[in-house]
Amino acid sequence: xxxxxxxxxxxxxxxxxxxxxxxxxxxxxxxxxxxxxxxxxxxxxxxxxxxxxxxxxxxxxxxxxxxxxxxxxxxxxxxxxxxxxxxxxxxxxxxxxxxxxxxxxxxxxxxxxxxxxxxxxxxxxxxxxxxxxxxxxxxxxxxxxxxxxxx
Ligand code: CMP
Numbered sequence: 001x002x003x004x005x006x007x008x009x010x011x012x013x014x015x016x017x018x019x020x021x022x023x024x025x026x027x028x029x030x031x032x033x034x035x036x037x038x039x040x041x042x043x044x045x046x047x048x049x050x051x052x053x054x055x056x057x058x059x060x061x062x063x064x065x066x067x068x069x070x071x072x073x074x075x076x077x078x079x080x081x082x083x084x085x086x087x088x089x090x091x092x093x094x095x096x097x098x099x100x101x102x103x104x105x106x107x108x109x110x111x112x113x114x115x116x117x118x119x120x121x122x123x124x125x126x127x128x129x130x131x132x133x134x135x136x137x138x139x140x141x142x143x144x145x146x147x148x149x150x151x
Pocket of ligand 1 (some may be wrong): 114
């Protein structure tokens, strides 16, 4: 079982796409174990995107992600990191496969609606950046036995 961090970015909130995006992730069977709406501070944004510091798009990325509220979620499921990334589609919406969130709902890489962790270590550190351990809920779902064998 894996956990991953998802951010519905300011363009998702402003364009009224929160429900549409959560719907696509939730309907795959991923379990929402934490969720909150916040406006990111510049300090947290810079920490989250530290790996991109120095790149030409970095300052624009920080301005974008702090420009309006975002929705932060932790999703859990088998291979959740990969499942979220394939549901989102390629980082650049122009290159994303049809049927993915970014291909269906976005146009450009600098306004690509969603973020999902790219690996297990990143997921762990991103989740810890935004959520306390006691905010990650543990609860049974009766539907799990219809989604996977021995959840
Ligand atoms: P995300 O998955 O959140 O990870 C890093 C983000 O940087 C990415 O989505 C885009 O929002 C942004 N990004 C990546 N490449 C570019 C680019 N060439 N120009 C502008 N923004 C970019």
